[in-house]
Amino acid sequence: MRETSARLLRLLSLLQTRRDWSGTELAERLAITTRTVRRDVDKLRDLGYPVDATVGVGGGYRLGAGAEMPPLLLDDEEVVAVAFALQAGANDSVTGIGEAASRALSKLRQVMPSRLRHRLEALEVEVVDRTPVASAVDAALLSTIASVCHNHERLRFDYRAHDGEATRREVEPYRLVRSRLRWYLMAWDIERRDWRTFRVDRMEPKIPTGPRFTPRELPPGGAAEFVARGIRRGAAQVRVRVLLHAPFEEIAPKVYDDWGSVELVDDDSCAVVLDGRSLDAVAKWLYAFDVDFTVLDPPDLRDACRALAERHTLIAARYRRA
Numbered sequence: 001m002r003e004t005s006a007r008l009l010r011l012l013s014l015l016q017t018r019r020d021w022s023g024t025e026l027a028e029r030l031a032i033t034t035r036t037v038r039r040d041v042d043k044l045r046d047l048g049y050p051v052d053a054t055v056g057v058g059g060g061y062r063l064g065a066g067a068e069m070p071p072l073l074l075d076d077e078e079v080v081a082v083a084f085a086l087q088a089g090a091n092d093s094v095t096g097i098g099e100a101a102s103r104a105l106s107k108l109r110q111v112m113p114s115r116l117r118h119r120l121e122a123l124e125v126e127v128v129d130r131t132p133v134a135s136a137v138d139a140a141l142l143s144t145i146a147s148v149c150h151n152h153e154r155l156r157f158d159y160r161a162h163d164g165e166a167t168r169r170e171v172e173p174y175r176l177v178r179s180r181l182r183w184y185l186m187a188w189d190i191e192r193r194d195w196r197t198f199r200v201d202r203m204e205p206k207i208p209t210g211p212r213f214t215p216r217e218l219p220p221g222g223a224a225e226f227v228a229r230g231i232r233r234g235a236a237q238v239r240v241r242v243l244l245h246a247p248f249e250e251i252a253p254k255v256y257d258d259w260g261s262v263e264l265v266d267d268d269s270c271a272v273v274l275d276g277r278s279l280d281a282v283a284k285w286l287y288a289f290d291v292d293f294t295v296l297d298p299p300d301l302r303d304a305c306r307a308l309a310e311r312h313t314l315i316a317a318r319y320r321r322a
Contacts, residue, residue: 007030007032007040008040008043008044008047010030011026011030011037011040011041011044012044012049012063014026014029014030015051015061015062015063016063019062020054020060020061020062021060021061021062022060022061023037023038023060023061026061037061041053041061049063050063050064051063051064052064082108083105083108085101086101086102086104086105086108093132093133093135093136093137093178093180093181093182093183094136094137094138094139094142094183095132095136095137095138095139096138096139096140097139133181134201135181135182135183135199135201136181136201137183137200137201141200141203141205142176142183142200144205145173145176145185145200145203145205146176148173148209149173149174149175149176149185151212152172152212152213152214152215153173153209153210153211153212153213154170154171154172154173154190154209154210154211154212154213155170155171155172155173155187155205155209155210156168156169156170156205156206156209156210157169157171157203157204157205157206158203158204158206159198159202159203159204160202161202169189169191169198170189170190170191170210171185171187171188171189171190171196171198172187172188172190172213172215172216173185173186173187174186174187174188174215174216174218174223175218175222175223175224176200177223177224177227179227179228179231182199182200182201183199183200183201184197184198184199184200184227184230184231185197185198185200185203186218186223186226186227188216195219195226197226197227197230197231232259232275237276237277237278238275238276238277238278238279238282238298239273239274239275240273240274240276240279240282240295240296240297240298240301241271241272241273241296241297242271242272242274242286242293242294242295242296242301243265243269243270243271243293243294243296244269244270244271244272244289244291244292244293245268245269245291245292245293245294246268246269246270246289246291246292247267247268247269247270248262248263248264248265248270250291251270251272251289251291252270254289255272255274259274259275259276260272260273260274260275261273271296274286279298279300279301279303279304280304280307280308282301282304283301283304283305283307283308284308286305287305287308
């Protein structure tokens with residue numbers, strides 16, 4: 001009986017991970033016959049789960065609308081993940097969910113079997129209360145924007161740019177993207193007729209929302225890559241090109257995509273293109289490679305490197321005297 005119940009829970013879990021399953025696929029995943037699959041589906045229906053049968057070669061199954069996943073379907077690893085997420089409550093980038101998270105965790109404990117409930121209790125943690133970062137956004141604002149993205153509705157909002165300038169924007173919203181502690185909206189700007197990225201903490205949506213729109217094809221790489229490129233462009237004040245006198249294989253693992261690129265020159269050297277906030281900052285990065293290098297562009301980077309070398313020389317001399 002216990003084996004059958006566990007199989008039913010696993011069958012229900014499989015039905016929730018994908019829209020359609022053939023009877024053969026379910027039988028293979030559960031290591032049973034297709035006939036047993038049919039019997040287990042009937043048992044799920046008796047328990048009130050709307051499992052629809054589809055016609056076709058071999059038959060197929062789909063979980064109907066209105067089905068809910070019982071908490072008992074969480075395995076041990078999922079319990080750990082949910083417990084940590086809920087006990088953390090509101091994080092630095094989202095506000096307004098702490099109380100709801102605590103209520104959800106309390107309900108989760110009530111429906112868990114004793115073995116998992118004891119594990120939840122063992123995971124009890126304390127969270128240091130601190131002021132959210134300046135870029136934090138309210139959960140209700142995220143929910144509003146996520147809703148218009150899902151419904152393909154135009155969104156109007158007041159937007160405050162980095163320099164403080166305020167503008168009224170109308171966009172076709174597509175995706176919410178989080179990068180570290182900031183939230184961004186990727187959208188098609190109606191007036192500018194181009195893709196744009198907006199920081200959510202600088203947005204003030206206007207109600208009601210606009211008419212529905214037909215979704216456009218996203219740029220290559222999708223929303224996350226588009227937002228990442230925009231962040232890199234916004235953060236970079238200077239771009240340099242430097243020849244490093246070291247093999248490509250030695251340097252490539254040290255250069256991350258979000259701040260530079262590497263190209264092979266020959267067996268003993270490679271060229272790097274680096275983006276940074278200042279030439280002084282880039283000069284420090286170059287010394288971190290700990291290899292000889294030649295500045296290719298811009299020439300002013302040579303002055304920044306010389307200034308840094310002089311500071312290091314003064315510090316070294318100070319320690320020699322000490």
